Structure formats: C-alpha cells, structure tokens
Amino acid sequence: MIDVIVIGAGPAGLAGAISCAENGLKVTVIDEFVRPGGRLLGQLHQEPSGEWWNGIKESERLHNEAQKRSVDIRCGVSVYNLEKDKDSWNVHTNIGTLIAPYVLVATGAAEFPIPVPGWTLPGVMSIGAAQVMTNVHRVEVGKKGIIIGANILAFAILNELQLAGINVERIVLPEKSPLSQNAGEPEEVMKSLLNAAHLAPSPILRFGSGFMKNEGFRKLGMKFFPKSGVKVNGTPLQLRKAALEILGKDQVEGVLTVDIDVNGNVIKGTEKIYEADFVCIAGGLYPLAELTAVAGCPFQYVPELGGHVPHHSEKMETPLEGLFVAGNITGIESGKIAMAQGTTAGISIAKHAGKGSTDINEKLEQAMKNVHTVRQNAAIQFNPEIANGRGKIYELWDDLYGKELDSLQEIG
Template identity: 80%
Template sequence: MIDVIVIGAGPAGLAGAIACADFGLKVTVIDEFIKPGGRLLGQLHQEPSGEWWNGIKASERLHQEAKKLSVDIHCGVSVYNLEKKDQLWNVYTSVGALEAPFVLMATGAAEYPIPLPGWTLPGVMSIGAAQVMTNVHRVQVGKKGMIIGANILAFAILNELQLAGITVERIVLPEKSALSQEAGEPEEVMKSLLNAAHLAPSPLLRIGGRFMKNDWVRKMGLNFYPKNGMKVNGTSLQLRKAALEIIGKDQVEGVRLVDIDANGNIVAGSETIYEADFVCIAGGLYPLAELAAVAGCPFQYVPELGGHVPHHSETMETPLKGLFVAGNITGIESGKIAMAQGTTAGLSIAKHAGKGLGKIDQQLQQAIQNIHTVRRQATIQFNPKIDRGRKKMYELWENLYSNNGFS
C-alpha cells in the first residue's frame, strides 16, 4: 500500500518525497512532464557569491536521493481528479487510480497569458517555454527576438537566453488593456522592477534604482525615459513602447510597436514595425492550484502571493485531512524555497503518520525556520511583499482552524 502520493516532481515534490521516505513511508511521485525536476530544469544563473546555480544538477541530486530511498517516480502521467473516500485519498490519473492516506500537492506555477493579435504564429512562446527549450532541450528559439512584458521573471530568463548566445534586441510592454492590466502601465512596471534594482548589471542602474523609489523622481524619470530605452546587458528595456501586434505570414516576422506616454496611453502616429523571428510573452506567474480546488480545498486571494492560494498552515497542512501543499502552489517564490517547503511538508506528513516520535517536532520547527532563512537570503523575490502575504495566510489559518484540531 502507498502511504503518500506526491503530485508534482519539481523541487517541492521531490524534497517532500525524500523527507517522507526518510521516515520509512512508502511514497509515489507522479508528474506530467517527461522527467523529474519541474522548473528547476530550466534554471541557470550566477549567485551573488559568484557560484553558479544549475537547476538541472540540483534536480539530478534530488532525483538520485529519492531513488536511494526507494521513492517510486512516474513521469508522463497526468492527474485529473482526486477525492476522499473513507480514510483514503483517491487520485485519478491518465494511467489509472491510486489511493493513499496522504497527498502532497506540489503542482507549482503557471504563466499568465497576455493575448494580442498574432500570438498564435509559430515563433511566439511564453518566456518559460523559451527557458525550457533553451536550457532543457537545447533548442535555439530564434536568432533575433523580442520580449513582450517587463518583469523579474523576464529578466531572469533573458540572462539565460543571452548565455546561450540568443539575441534579444528589446523588451517592451504589452498594450494597456483589461487583459494586460498593470503589465501595460509603465509606472507599475517600473515600481516592480525597482525591487530588483540591486541586481542591475551596472553601478549607474543600481544607484538610479534607489533614487527612483521616490514617487516624484519616478514620475519624472518616466516622463524623460529615453525613447530608445536603457541597455540591460545589451538588451534595450523600452518602457515607453508597447506591442500592438505580432506580424508574419507563416511564422513571426516582426512586431508592430507604438510609443506610449508615462501612463501607458498610445501616442498617435508613432507606429513602427521591428523585425524579429521569435517573440517571448512574459505575463508573470500564478499558483497552479486547480487540483486543490477539485479536491474541495478552500482558497484565499492573496495578491502578494501571486493570486488564489489554498488555505494552509506554516507546516503546509490544508483544512482537508491528509492533504498537504508545498512550493509555488502556496505562493510564487524560488526553487530553493520550494525545496525548503517540501521538506517541511514531508516532515509534517511523517508526524501525522505517527513517525519520528520524540524528535520530529524539533525537526519540523527547524524546517520552518529554514524556510525563513532561505527566504531572507533569496536573490530574487518575484513578489516583493511576500512576507506580508505569508502573514495574511497564517493569520487566516490561526483564526479559522487553530481551535479545530489543526496544527
């Protein structure tokens, strides 16, 4: 019999499986991708210490550790439903049904789409797809391209594309609309980017970023922002240009851009077509939590966490007995934090399974503290107010569930 079913073989899922298996629990991991690792597989960047973070190697280490502990991993398997029957969770997959008393949901995140005319042309992809094609499949996405959408995720992957020798000539905004929302507003985009100003490649940009946090200075900066943008590692960041349409007959041939004012409004008569053979759309990330909804888990909208997230405690427990969550399903953060959360969830499951008596409480508290430590040390925060979002969720948990037998 299976003790724990882990849905998602990314950093959170693998770390959680390892923590469970360490206490002798029989664990099965399922993932719809062709190999374990999740978003780790596409990550490649240099840490402030000068060391390189290679997601593929990190995922291989987790995979090998899980295999040593006899964790059963099945890739290329999709989950479409799960429900509680008596004391067991029934998980329905593309290869049949599984059942276990505990489920760890580590489904990760998905990208927000920003639709615009021409986005179905061959050569148009999400920024995450470009990352996977480049770093996982070793496929060159194009020779000269453009990113539509300026956010921290776009800049992290821009650097990886540049390391692979791929030319990204410019980053522009999507047209301001109900669909693009704040992604099409130059001031909102600048505010979000200023939270990562300390990572800018030049001292001038880093110093300027500190000054631009002042509202008046930021508005002045946008009004006088260079028409041709500012160079970031050779790529022009053009906050005063927006994409109206991706053009081409059988594939991407270019993008129709227009000048915009500091509020994102179109400047009449300013349309220009720029050549490109690929386009990446960067809409940002949101928690991939549909399966938790299918299971009947209650949700809360917490914008600081990236969207709607399932109710959960600091020990990664949900209000549904036997269902736990970890990683980006609980809020958008880095792979390292996902691993720390996965370990915490695994220890929490082991505790509920009656394992590790006498020592597991201390280990669980140490794991929670490790999440805080890793978060403080994080190079990039996808949502700068993540601590506020976490506090909201844990206060909600305390108010709703602390007197109902939950930890």
C-alpha cells in the first residue's frame, strides 16, 4: 500500500518524497516527463559566491537520495484527475488509478505565452524550451537569435545560451497590448529588473541601479535610455524597441521591430527588420496549479506570488484533508526554495500520518525556518515582493482555517 503519492518529480517533489520516506512513509512519485528533475534539468548558472549551480547534477543527487530510501519513481505518467474518496485520494493517470491517504502536489510552474504575429513559425520557442533543448537535449536552437521579453528568467537563460556558444543578437520587448501587459511597458520592465541589479556584469550598471530605484531618476533614465540598448554579457538589452512581427516563410528569418516611448507606445516610422533564425519568447512564469483546482481546493489571486495559488499554510497543508503542496505551485521562486518547501511538506505529512520521531514538531519548525533562510539568501528573486505575497496567503490561512484547526486539535 502507498502512503503518499507525490505528483511532480522536480526539486519540491523529490525533496518532499525523501522527507516522507525518511519518516517511515511509503512513497510513489509520478511525473509526465521521461526523467526526474523537473526544471532543475535545464539549470546551469554561477552563483554570486562563484560556485556553479548545475541543475542536472542536483537532480541526480535528489534522485539517488530518493532511491536509497526506496521511493518508487515513475516517469512518463500523466495525471488527469484527482479526487477524494472517504479517507483516500484517487489519482487518475494514464497507467491507471493510484490510491493513497496523502498526496503532495508539486507540479511547479508554466510559462506565460505572449502571442506575437508569426509565433507559429518553426524556430520560435519559449525561453524555457530553449533552455531544455540546450542544457538537457544538447540541441543547438539556432545560429542567430532574438529574445522577445525582458525578465529575470530571460537573463538567466540568456547566460546559459551564451555559455553553449549560441549567439543571441538582442533582447527587445513585446508590443504593448492587453495580453503582454507590463511586459510591454519599458518602465515596468526596468523596475522588475532592478531587483536583480546585483547580478549585473558591469560595476557601472550595479552602481547606477541604486539611482534608478528612485521613481524620478527611473523616468529620466528611461527617457534617455539608449536606442542601441545596454549590453548584458555582450547582448544589447533594448527596452525602447518592441517586436511587431516574427518574419519568415517556412521558418524564422527575422523580426520586425519598432521604437517605443517610455510608456510602450509605438513611434510610427521607426520600423526596422533584424535578421534571426530563432526567436525565444519570454513571458515569465505562473503557478501550474490546475490539479489542485480539479481536486476542489480554493484559490487566491496573489500577484506577488505569480498568479492564482491554492490556499495553503506555512506547513504546506491545504484545506483539503490529506492534500499538500510545495514548490512553484505555491508561488514563483528558485529551485532551492522549492526543495526547502518540499522537505517541510514531507515532515508535515509525516506528522499528520502519526509517523516520525518524538521531535517531529521541532523538525517541522526547523524546516519552516530553513525556508525563510533560503529565501533571504536567494541570489535571484522572480518577484521582489515575494515576502509580502507569502504574508498575504498565510494571513488568509489563519483567518479562514486557523481557528477551525485549533478547535479540532483541542477536541483531539
């Protein structure tokens, strides 16, 4: 019999499975990809300390740790429904229905699509797809590329493409529209990028970013932002240019761009075509939380967390008995934070199941503290207001469910 089913074999799911198994639970992990690791598989970057973060090696470490603890990992398994039946959860998959009293949903995040005319041409891909093709499958995505969209994820993967010897000619914005939203507004993009200014390759950029955080200086800076862009590891970041259309007959041949003002409005008569044989669209990430919605879990829209997230506590519980969450499904953050949350979820599940040692409460408190520590030391924050977002969702939990849980514990 299975005690815990973990949906998602990424950093949160694998860490959660290890934590559950360490506390005496029998665990099965399922994932639709052909190998475990999730988004870790594509990650390769240098930390501010100088050390390299190799996602493939990290995923192998987690995989080995899970196997040592007899965790059953099944890849190529897709989940299409999740429902509660008395004291157990039924997880309906393409290989049949799996049943367990506890489920940890660690499905991660997905990329926002930003429609650009011509985006169905061969050679157009999301920035995440370029990362996987380059770092996982070792496939060269092209010879000369353009990234449409400027955000923290785009910069991280730009560096990875450059390390692989792939030439990215420039980064431009998508055209301002209801679909592109803030991604098409230069000043809003600049505000988001300033929170990663400590990672900028140039001391001048790092120094200047301090002034740019002031609204007045930022507006002035955007007004005089060079049309040729500011180079990021050799690639021009052009915040005053937008992509109107991706051009090509049978595959990508170029991108039609136009100059834009500080508010993202098109300046007519400034159209220009840049040659390219591949285009990456970078729309950012949002929590991939549909399965918890199918299960009946209530949601809250928290923009600081990346979108709609399931109601959950700091112990990674949801209001549905036996259903837990961890990782980017709860808000967009790094793989290290996802692992810390997974560990917390595993200990929390063990506590609910009556497993673990006598110091299980102390372990849970320590795991939650570790999530805070890892977050504070994170080199990259996808959203600078993440702490406020976490505070909102935990305050919501206390308001809606805290008293109810306290009453149940008193009865018990």
